[in-house]
Amino acid sequence: MKFFVDTADIAAIRELNDLGMVDGVTTNPSLILKSGRDILEVTKEICEVVSGPVSAEVVATEAKDMIAEGLKLAKIAPNIAIKVPLTWAGLTACKAFASEGHMVNVTLCFSAAQAILAAKAGASFISPFVGRLDDINADGLELIDDIRTIYDNYDYKTEILAASIRNVNHITECAKIGADVITAPPAVIKSMASHVLTDKGLDQFLKDWAKTGQKIL
Numbered sequence: 001m002k003f004f005v006d007t008a009d010i011a012a013i014r015e016l017n018d019l020g021m022v023d024g025v026t027t028n029p030s031l032i033l034k035s036g037r038d039i040l041e042v043t044k045e046i047c048e049v050v051s052g053p054v055s056a057e058v059v060a061t062e063a064k065d066m067i068a069e070g071l072k073l074a075k076i077a078p079n080i081a082i083k084v085p086l087t088w089a090g091l092t093a094c095k096a097f098a099s100e101g102h103m104v105n106v107t108l109c110f111s112a113a114q115a116i117l118a119a120k121a122g123a124s125f126i127s128p129f130v131g132r133l134d135d136i137n138a139d140g141l142e143l144i145d146d147i148r149t150i151y152d153n154y155d156y157k158t159e160i161l162a163a164s165i166r167n168v169n170h171i172t173e174c175a176k177i178g179a180d181v182i183t184a185p186p187a188v189i190k191s192m193a194s195h196v197l198t199d200k201g202l203d204q205f206l207k208d209w210a211k212t213g214q215k216i217l
Contacts, residue, residue, distance in 0.1 A: 001174070001175045001179060001180065001181065001182060002023035002024065002052075002180060002181040002182075003016075003021055003022060003023050003024075003181070003182060003183075003184075003189060004022070004023060004024040004025055004026050004052075004053070004055075004161065004181055004182070004183035004184075005021075005022050005024075005025050005026075005183065005184070005185070005186055005189065006025075006026045006027075006031070006163070006165075006183045006184055006185050007025070007027070007031060007185060007186055008027045008031040008032055008034065008035035008037070008042050008043075008046065009035065009186065010042070010045055010046065010049065012186040013025060013046060013049055013050060013186075014049055015186070016186060016189060016190075017049055017050055021189060022050055022052070023052045023181070024050060024052035024053040024054060024055070024081075024181070024183075025046050025050050025052075025053075025054045025055065026054075026055040026083070026105070026127075026161075026163070026183040027042075027043065027046070027054070027055060027056060027057065027083075028055075028057050028083070028107070029057060029059055039056070040073075040076060043056045043073070043076050043077075043080070044076050044077065047076060047077035047079055047080065048077075050079070051079065052079060053079055053080075053081040053103055053105075053124075053125075054077070054079055054080055054081065055080075055081045055082075055083040055105045055107075055125075056073040056076065056080055056081070056082065056083060057083035057084075057107065058070050058073070058082065058083065058084055058093070061087070061089060062089055063089040063090075063092035063093050063096075066084055066089060066090065066092075066093035067093050067096050067097070070082040070084065070093060070097055070102070071097075074097075074102050079103075080102075080103070081102075081103035081104060081105045081124060081125065082097050082102055082103065082104050082105070083104075083105040083106075083107050084097075084104060084105075084106055084107070085106075085107055085108045086106050086107065086108050086109050086110075086114045086117075086118060090106060091106070091117055091118065091121045092121075094106055094118065094121040094122060094123050095121045095122055097122075098121065098122030098123070098124070099122070103124040103125075104122065104123050104124050104125070105123070105124065105125040105126075105127055105161065106118040106121070106123040106125065106126050106127065107127040107163065108127070108129065109126050109127055109128040109129065109143075110128070110129060110132070110133060110143070111143070112143065112146040112147055112150055115128065115147045115150065115151075115158075115160075116150060118158060119151065119154075119156040119157075119158040120156075123158045124158065124159065125158065125159050125160075125161040125181065126147065126158050126159070126160055126161060127161045127162075127163040127183070128140070128143050128144055128147060128160070128161075128162060128163065129163050129164035130143070130144065130162055130163065130164050130165060130166070130170050130174070131164035131165065131166040131170065132164045133164075134166070140164070140170075141170070141173050141174070141177065144160060144162055144173075144174055144177050144179050145177045147160055148160060148177055148178045148179070159180035159181055160178075160179045160180050160181070161179070161180065161181040161182070161183060162174040162179040162181065162182045162183070163182075163183050165182050165183065165184035165185075165188055166188070167188065167191075168188065168191055168192050170182075170184075171184065171188070171189075171192065
């Protein structure tokens with residue numbers, strides 16, 4: 001499973017990338033706002049750090065304007081994935097971009113029916129939002145499972161990019177289901193290394209080591 005990091009924080013991206021934990025990056029208008037930087041500038045810098053797909057999102061709501069914005073974003077770097085919302089206008093833009101050979105990430109997916117449309121429109125990635133469905137007492141992981149089944153049934157090439165990942169359980173369950181990619185904040189990815197028994201075991205090892213009176217360095 002590929003790991004995309006969901007942030008526009010260059011320092012966080014560099015840290016994870018240096019460890020080989022980044023296969024791509026996803027951004028959105030909220031993350032750009034949080035970065036406090038110009039979208040073109042920060043996206044270009046991210047593309048210089050990461051060799052994999054970097055999603056940059058359009059903000060227009062009409063297909064014609066989405067296409068114009070997306071083509072401008074695509075000029076930033078060859079690894080840009082143009083990100084469009086799962087609306088009819090977004091699907092229209094997706095088809096136009098895909099027809100010209102651009103990677104497209106169709107975002108804000110909340111149903112299997114929407115995911116079918118995105119695949120037929122030529123999306124490179126479909127981004128179902130796990131956590132946001134959980135927030136309304138729906139089952140976000142069930143949606144990932146449904147999309148996996150449908151895509152496998154018809155050999156759709158669109159990759160399932162599980163988004164709105166809130167915790168480690170979301171990541172491991174998505175991996176078990178067969179999501180192609182997860183995108184998560186840096187803190188969630190780093191928390192995968194944590195376990196209470198690891199901490200407890202390390203604490204005991206250090207206490208025992210201190211009792212030996214030895215040093216390695």
